[in-house]
Amino acid sequence: MPKGxxxxxxxxxxxxxxxxxxxDKDFRYMVKxxxxxxxxxxxxxxxxxxxxxxxxxxxxxxxxxxxxGIMVQDYLGLCPKPGRRIESGGATGGMxxxxxxxxxxxxxxxxxxxFGFETMSRVxxxxxxxxxxxxxxxxFDYPVGGFYTGYYxxxxxxxxxxxxxxxxxxxxxxxxxxxxxxHNPYSQYPMKLTVEDVRRSEMVSDPLTRLDVxxxxxxxxxxxxxxxxxxxxxxxxxxxxxxxxxxxxxMRLADRPHGDVILLPHERPEDYKGLKYPGVHSxxxxxxxxxxxxxxxxxxxxxEEVDFxxxxxxxxxxxxxxxxxxxxxxxxxxxxxxxxxHADIGGKVPVNPSGGLLACGHxxxxxGLMQAVFALWQLQGTIGKHFGNDRxxxxxxxxxxxxxxxxxxxxxxxxxxxxGF
Amino acid sequence: MTDMTEKPAGAGGAxxxxxxxxxxxxxxxxxTVVFNIDPLIVKDHYEIDYIHSYAQDSPFFIxxxxxxxLGSKCPECGYAYATPRGHCMVCGAKTEWVELPKEGxxxxxxxxxxxxxxxxxxxxxxxxxVEFDGFDTLFLARLVGVxxxxxxxxxxxxxxxxxxxxxxxxxxxxxxx
Ligand SMILES: [Zn+2]
Numbered sequence: 001m002p003k004g005x006x007x008x009x010x011x012x013x014x015x016x017x018x019x020x021x022x023x024d025k026d027f028r029y030m031v032k033x034x035x036x037x038x039x040x041x042x043x044x045x046x047x048x049x050x051x052x053x054x055x056x057x058x059x060x061x062x063x064x065x066x067x068x069g070i071m072v073q074d075y076l077g078l079c080p081k082p083g084r085r086i087e088s089g090g091a092t093g094g095m096x097x098x099x100x101x102x103x104x105x106x107x108x109x110x111x112x113x114x115f116g117f118e119t120m121s122r123v124x125x126x127x128x129x130x131x132x133x134x135x136x137x138x139x140f141d142y143p144v145g146g147f148y149t150g151y152y153x154x155x156x157x158x159x160x161x162x163x164x165x166x167x168x169x170x171x172x173x174x175x176x177x178x179x180x181x182x183h184n185p186y187s188q189y190p191m192k193l194t195v196e197d198v199r200r201s202e203m204v205s206d207p208l209t210r211l212d213v214x215x216x217x218x219x220x221x222x223x224x225x226x227x228x229x230x231x232x233x234x235x236x237x238x239x240x241x242x243x244x245x246x247x248x249x250x251m252r253l254a255d256r257p258h259g260d261v262i263l264l265p266h267e268r269p270e271d272y273k274g275l276k277y278p279g280v281h282s283x284x285x286x287x288x289x290x291x292x293x294x295x296x297x298x299x300x301x302x303x304e305e306v307d308f309x310x311x312x313x314x315x316x317x318x319x320x321x322x323x324x325x326x327x328x329x330x331x332x333x334x335x336x337x338x339x340x341x342h343a344d345i346g347g348k349v350p351v352n353p354s355g356g357l358l359a360c361g362h363x364x365x366x367x368g369l370m371q372a373v374f375a376l377w378q379l380q381g382t383i384g385k386h387f388g389n390d391r392x393x394x395x396x397x398x399x400x401x402x403x404x405x406x407x408x409x410x411x412x413x414x415x416x417x418x419x420g421f
Numbered sequence: 422m423t424d425m426t427e428k429p430a431g432a433g434g435a436x437x438x439x440x441x442x443x444x445x446x447x448x449x450x451x452x453t454v455v456f457n458i459d460p461l462i463v464k465d466h467y468e469i470d471y472i473h474s475y476a477q478d479s480p481f482f483i484x485x486x487x488x489x490x491l492g493s494k495c496p497e498c499g500y501a502y503a504t505p506r507g508h509c510m511v512c513g514a515k516t517e518w519v520e521l522p523k524e525g526x527x528x529x530x531x532x533x534x535x536x537x538x539x540x541x542x543x544x545x546x547x548x549x550x551v552e553f554d555g556f557d558t559l560f561l562a563r564l565v566g567v568x569x570x571x572x573x574x575x576x577x578x579x580x581x582x583x584x585x586x587x588x589x590x591x592x593x594x595x596x597x598x
Binding site for chain 2: 023024127139140145147149157161202203205255256
């Protein structure tokens with residue numbers, strides 16, 4: 001733990017089932033549902049013991065309501081306790097989780113609720129893509145044909161050029177994540193797929209097909225973080241937040257430098273002779289976030305020391321790129337890594353056992369918190385209780401990693417969670 | 422139109438004459454587009470024109486109108502930006518304007534078969550990041566004159582400009598050199 005900070009525990013969480021559209025409940029009601037679920041899981045936690053909250057939602061365009069965060073605070077009956085909103089694009093949920101961690105770690109709060117939501121069904125899919133593309137430079141990037149799938153397609157095209165990554169390896173991610181989701185009742189699109197299905201689906205931005213890309217969703221998620229003393233009162237299965245890291249990169253893809261790899265403890269400069277980094281093929285912010293979180297948690301070789309990962313697979317390509325940023329394999333080896341089954345349940349390190357964003361959905365402000373909740377249940381060993389089946393439970397999971405990612409790798413958070421019992 | 426519930430004039434006592442004439446907001450014939458009832462889903466329109474300044478980036482957009490592609494160069498550390506920026510991200514110094522070569526190479530590309538609503542009608546279109554000799558960063562543009570999905574990394578491309586400038590980054594586009 002950094003000097004002056006105290007230990008923080010993750011005691012409870014809740015999620016709504018993500019859907020394409022949920023017009024019968026507004027964002028306040030959806031969060032209320034996730035919040036009530038989290039509260040019910042820790043019966044000793046009463047609202048008067050909550051010190052404050054952090055709200056997470058990405059786009060004011062989708063809500064068409066400024067200060068929507070306070071409306072949730074109000075609806076949950078948390079006024080006049082402190083609250084604030086966090087926004088960092090696709091990483092908003094992960095950043096919210098870390099902001100709640102800070103509130104407890106600093107001693108400002110003993111119990112802090114992190115809640116998040118997005119209501120993307122309020123516009124059609126292509127308008128929604130426009131809203132998301134407004135999270136690229138609106139002078140230089142957006143007007144040229146602003147479209148996030150296009151940006152990611154350009155990044156992975158370069159990854160393919162540098163490292164020989166194949167579209168079949170990318171498709172393998174889609175097969176894995178949609179397949180895992182078959183056992184996750186919270187998932188939006190569980191599917192049994194083949195690599196051929198993924199490649200045969202409609203081309204969106206070459207080389208990414210529809211099944212390489214996540215979808216728009218409505219949904220909410222909620223996490224409760226507490227000090228050691230409060231955690232002991234609330235649960236006999238606390239999960240400790242042992243590492244927190246955040247990284248950033250330039251807003252414009254065009255501005256990414258071509259320098260040296262930021263090395264993790266198990267890597268050497270010779271591993272990357274001649275590789276210009278990060279370029280547009282890798283996420284320097286992800287590496288920065290991982291490095292910081294690993295240092296704090298004392299992780300020196302993530303592949304050996306992390307039991308599972310829930311990462312931001314908005315695109316199959318970015319899951320492969322993220323294996324590398326997280327140091328699960330070397331830069332350039334992400335394609336073969338998934339192809340060999342290392343990221344499967346039962347593999348070296350299961351990645352997105354929940355089904356990830358590809359299959360669970362991506363209601364942006366809720367997404368990072370959804371990953372946290374899935375990780376909490378994995379570490380508590382309560383997947384069976386919450387999913388109604390334990391097919392996705394990673395046996396003896398002691399340490400998990402959650403990764404939240406914005407823009408073209410512009411804001412990225414990595415948090416390390418460990419069993420605290 | 423007469424409101425049938427209105428009291429007949431003078432029905433009230435003395436001093437109530439004014440109240441007897443009911444105050445009503447005039448009705449209009451504008452309606453609401455309804456998609457669904459219970460939950461009630463209606464159309465909610467929103468539109469805005471901004472007064473947008475390109476500020477310190479203005480010379481780039483003005484340059485496009487005269488067929489010039491301008492980047493930035495740092496006089497302190499020499500870092501050269503193919504997409505302009507007012508201050509150097511490496512050392513913080515104020516940058517100077519420099520003209521980019523007319524030709525570069527495709528660093529990476531994609532063809533978009535779908536897009537944001539604003540660009541959906543232009544699909545399929547090809548996006549490229551262009552690299553230029555002597556510049557440390559790239560430039561995002563459209564590639565024209567190559568069949569969808571047929572672009573290649575490393576291909577030499579040259580800048581062309583719209584005759585009627587729109588003062589948008591799409592005033593410049595690239596074609597095979
Ligand atoms: Zn400089």
